[in-house]
Amino acid sequence: MIKASQILNIPIYATTQLRDKLGGTCSELSLDNVVEYVDKSAFSMWVPDIQKHFKPEDGPHEVVIVGIESHICVTQTAIDLLASGHKVYVLADGVSSCNPQEVPIALDRLRKEGAVVTTSESFLFECMGDAGISEFRQISALVKDTKSSTKSALETLCKI
Template identity: 65%
Template sequence: MLTPEVRAGIASLNSLNSRLSCVIVGIESHICVTQTALDLLSEGHNVYVIADGVSSVNKEEVPIALARLRHAGAQVLTSECWMYEVMGDAKIAEFKEIIKVVKESAESTKEALQSLCKI
């Protein structure tokens, strides 16, 4: 999914040619998500794949894709883990807003993670 337009957008964001931190969610974890993550990794970027934010028509593909990406150097984590990690400190004002999002999405997050863990 790193089309010329996306690459141009990355270049404009990354004028210092430093490593970007890229968060990946999407469908067809074993195709689009994997290829995008591998491309970003090969270009030296930090890649975070949100496990409960990816899917596939064939649910069996998801854990295989996540294992492959983890082995390739991507950080595979849950949406809740990523949100708290990005916040960094419970003392900042935005933390209370993130807690609301976590609570509001708790049931759907639980269902997604249970689906991943059954495979």
């Protein structure tokens, strides 16, 4: 999704949870194009430093969420965004938990709360909307390159 966000010009907002105590974002993630990177103590990432990028006069936004602790931070962020009137996508193959059994329960709850629970591939093709756009070939190649890891994530995390 990070690579896809660069191709499709989707802004990234990232947070860490008490970085000094729990550590930073893993070094494998290349977060060079992050709009805002916030360390927080709240479980939801819908904190003032992130909220300031979502101006009410711009209307509701479509927000896609990926991250860890699907049943805590992902869930609380999604619920806060929904309560603020935004459309929320949670990518099933982009969330996890230290207790994998928590993931399907969290995804089910988020569906019931009004979030769109989908996959990264489905979300990307929905964003593009048409194979005629200039970014299509790059996204298509990226989806093919990550197909096995996406399949593995879905098999591991989404046993419903």
